[in-house]
């Protein structure tokens with residue numbers, strides 16, 4: 094079972110991927126992590142990538158493909174979750190070849206959808222206790238006593254400067270730009286399922302499980 098999990102920042106993609114890893118023994122193939130691991134382990138593709146990066150150049154699609162090939166050959170037990178790859182039509186074709194060569198295929202492309210306005214509301218209102226880090230929200234989770242942390246009683250709170258509407262919109266635009274080239278290709282093959290990423294974490298997880306088990 095090989096899948097691509099897509100979703101803009103805030104859709105809970107990381108949480109859902111971690112669940113699939115824990116519950117199904119799948120392996121998350123995040124391009125950035127794989128690159129760092131291969132460079133560290135000194136694999137052939139890792140050494141190539143290292144040389145390119147030391148020259149200050151971008152790692153080519155060919156090297157990324159080689160990295161994924163190495164990782165697939167190292168064994169992905171019950172399946173792989175591709176994260177950050179593919180990002181363009183050439184990479185879609187490259188992934189097809191990589192899987193085909195190993196007698197495998199891509200089974201599902203799952204996109205966690207978010208409503209931008211709702212996401213902004215969720216992100217912009219959040220803050221944490223400056224002492225113990227407990228999370229709060231202006232609308233959804235206020236402390237029992239205004240201005241006092243429920244857990245530790247501290248009265249200082251923190252807000253992250255990038256938790257603003259503009260940052261969320263920018264991230265959504267980047268996400269759409271990254272997925273626009275690949276989603277139509279997979280849609281044409283009937284591989285794409287969209288689920289509501291704004292729901293409860295467990296509900297989203299249940300939807301994903303149903304898709305993987307062929308009940309979605």
Ligand SMILES: [Zn+2]
Pocket residue numbers: 222223224225226227242243244245246247
């Ligand atoms: Zn606290």
